[in-house]
Amino acid sequence: MVILVQIQINIVLSILLIVLLVHAYFNMNRKRITNRLFMWIMGLTLLTLILEIFSVILNNSVFNEFMVLHKLVNIIGFIVAPCILFLGYIFTKEWVNRYQQEKIKVNKLLLLPLVINGIVTLMSYNGNGVFRITSENIYERGPLFFISPCASYIYFAYNLYFIYKYRKKFTYSELSMFSLFYIAPAILTSIQLKYSIYLTIWSSTAIIVVLTYIFILNDQAYRDTLSGLQNRLAYEHYAQNINYKKVNKLFMIYIDIDDFKKINDQYGHYEGDEAIKAFATLLVESFPLRQKKLIRLGGDEFLILLEEEQLEKVVDYMDNLTQNVEIYNNSEKKAYGLRFSYGMACYTEAYESLYQLLEYVDQLMYDQKESKKSKL
Template sequence: MFAVQMNIYLTLLLVSIAIHACLKLERREQGNPLFLVLLLLTLLILVLETFSVFFAAPEYQRAGGFQRIIEVLGFALAPLLPFCISLYSQQRVFRYDSSQSRKWSRLSLPLLLNLLIAAVSYLLSPSTTEVGHGEAQSLLASFSYLTTGFYYLVNLLVIYAGRWKVTREECLVLGMLSGSPLLFSLFQLSHFIWSGVTIALVINYVYIVHNQAKRDPLTGLANRMAYEEYLAAFQRKTGRKLAALNIDLDDFKQINDSFGHHEGDRALQLFAQSLAATFAGKGLAVRLGGDEFLVLLQEERPEVLQRYVEALQERILTHTRQLQLPYTIRFSYGLTTLDEGYQSVREMVEHSDALMYAKKQGKEGKARSKTR
């Protein structure tokens, strides 16, 4: 009875979060639509598990056929959730690397085999779905448990492989989606496995909403709130190294005037995508406002920083050619490092901003001299 009460409570909790997510979650953010799928799939599994425990009572033995359908569905859907969790982590960690998605067709084979076994077991005999004392007594149950555990481990491997692309905080939050159910499994707390998944989903949702408040709605880059939070965290570190890259787009007003503000917004989004992809896992990319951007990098070697700038220029040029844009996205930048003797990070950023404007004015001066 306690398991039923717990599942009902968690179901109500997930329903409230799912409603809030449908209303407030930014659908354009990669991974968010799949997170909604995780919420709904977990809800379905919790409901099936609740009915399974409910109909297992002696007074409901006459509903054995219905009990059988619920158990088969439960075993069939159980591996689907960790598979989607692994796919969700892949989208979050490798959000700027589309080639990673090609590998998932092969990883879906155990899931398809589990669905096939579930269908066959339902057609053959009720005995294939019997479970005693929490331990699988059938081919379906055994394969379902193994496949579920396999996908939880895949999720942890995905996070480990892309750990350098995201923050430690995000790695920890994503890892909880697999860590909590695996931990309950090790202690043989089978009735609480989905409770662990639910708690991890709640924590992930809090993390998503918190980060959404720190995102620029147009470009998806960090906003000033994220910038201030990053500085506060950086001040607490020892052995600090940091570089500031201030960026301003060249002739952005001309794009707006010639092609309209909608195309100007598109240019900002394309530039932001290139900026985020170039510095993914390397630093914080911020949209300060308008066509002004800032990247904070925990790196001070001039040759490495210059390679980053060149990679950004090359990426933007490639996107411009692929999309056959009627204009060129160019930018001016200022680059400073904290080891140059600045009293604070803000002073370093202000100097980087001044260097950027000096370069920009120099370009504009050359352009005017050519037109005379």
């Protein structure tokens, strides 16, 4: 009965992770590396929960005949534990890179803690590593036990350092979610290290994995798969829930790529998609402000929402975009150049809704496009 109370949370979370893992397998795009990595993290977390359940059950002299199994269960658990955190680092890196042209390289030195932890864990079979199983089939911490938590805390620390280093590439919600992914388990790991009776490490990790999965599904629902920008659904959600009184000043910029149809007709739809992705990257580089929404409404139409009080700064951002587009065109990466037209206005009480403002900036963009044609 005491054992059941000790592992009941693990059992419940294991069932939940099984359900979510099946859901993820059939509903997530498995061609995307971030999705595959997260499913691996989810699967390995499930494995550690199950291993911990067996470890608690087998930790009894009644099961002395299963001593070898008891050792193997703990060996696999100790080897897998830091692997999850290492995969977490790869997942975070790929998340930041998923729509960027310049990739962040993997720090190969981070493989060293995995190797050291694996070696001392295998030594545990004879009782000389991170744990030992007594003749009564009871688990005890071994002489090298400190190596396993040290490996985990190296990954906790490095992951948080990585997130801080590339914090400008994360939204506020991403920054909070990914930081929580490592901070909460790090704190609860220290509790289990001090009070081994409390199984807090993998139960907390499982809960964070569940929350992260919900976060990923939500992000994908509001994300344009081609450009990596937010989609029309994100705009609709923002427009329906915006409280004008709580927004100090909001600028809307409507952008349309000039002669995009010619790119599709002359170079093919693949190059059309490449042009969309390139222009989206230029938008991300040109608008570093956090209080922004970069949205692809569809086709070659983009919408930018900036919570900025000064018009001068908004103009500076547009100048950045113009300069970055010119630099891209002069790089001669493509046989065609990118050009765009836009309309811009500030959201005031004169507009009944954000939809009305969108109609206005759309007209401004169209007027600018027609003006360019008349000049030609």
